[in-house]
């Protein structure tokens with residue numbers, strides 16, 4: 001857990017820690033608002049993808065690269081260390097920049113704003129932020145995105161929506177990845193969807209596989225509808 005997170009204000013009776021968390025979040029929201037305005041003016045649609053480590057965020061983006069050519073898709077990817085994901089995404093033909101957060105467990109709006117200046121976004125219409133693998137802390141940080149995408153994967157088990165409600169409550173769409181593994185893992189798809197929609201009725205859910213491409217065209221079509229409705 002990182003010092004700046006402020007994700008456990010209720011754990012402490014120390015008022016100072018609570019107000020520090022609130023100050024950090026209100027500064028973050030201010031920067032995120034600035035980013036959102038900048039992206040709006042530039043006509044860029046922005047996604048923030050949040051999941052546990054290994055759910056397949058990078059693999060899904062490698063797959064989406066096939067669809068997004070005309071949008072000059074760009075990716076800002078966060079990990080504590082390494083530029084492995086930047087290299088994978090560039091290998092898939094995407095304009096990608098890596099943020100290393102060191103001890104921090106989430107991306108914040110200031111980091112993303114800084115990384116945006118390292119990307120040539122002049123022709124970009126779709127900017128995707130791959131957050132640090134963590135289902136809790138990133139949910140508290142607005143990054144200026146238009147749409148938040150939660151990902152869970154079948155080997156993680158169907159109880160993740162109930163266990164990590166903030167992820168579902170703060171997201172606009174849920175991808176259930178690795179459906180190609182359904183014959184090999186204990187995963188109840190109906191129960192996973194039920195838990196997610198109990199928290200957020202009407203939530204869009206797409207079962208997908210980054211490996212086989214199943215469900216990706218349906219998700220892409222839905223996403224393009226959202227991009228276009230923003231104008």
Ligand SMILES: Nc1nc2c(ncn2[C@@H]2O[C@H](COP(=O)(O)OP(=O)(O)O)[C@@H](O)[C@H]2O)c(=O)[nH]1
Nearest residue numbers: 053054055056057058059133177178209210211
């Ligand atoms: N079988 C299967 N494996 C997947 C799928 N998506 C990702 N993986 C694998 O899961 C591991 C973690 O994927 P990665 O994209 O690095 O996850 P991230 O940490 O969320 O970015 C890698 O070994 C991927 O090849 C999928 O749909 N099916």
Ligand SMILES: [Mg+2]
Nearest residue numbers: 057058085130
């Ligand atoms: Mg990744």
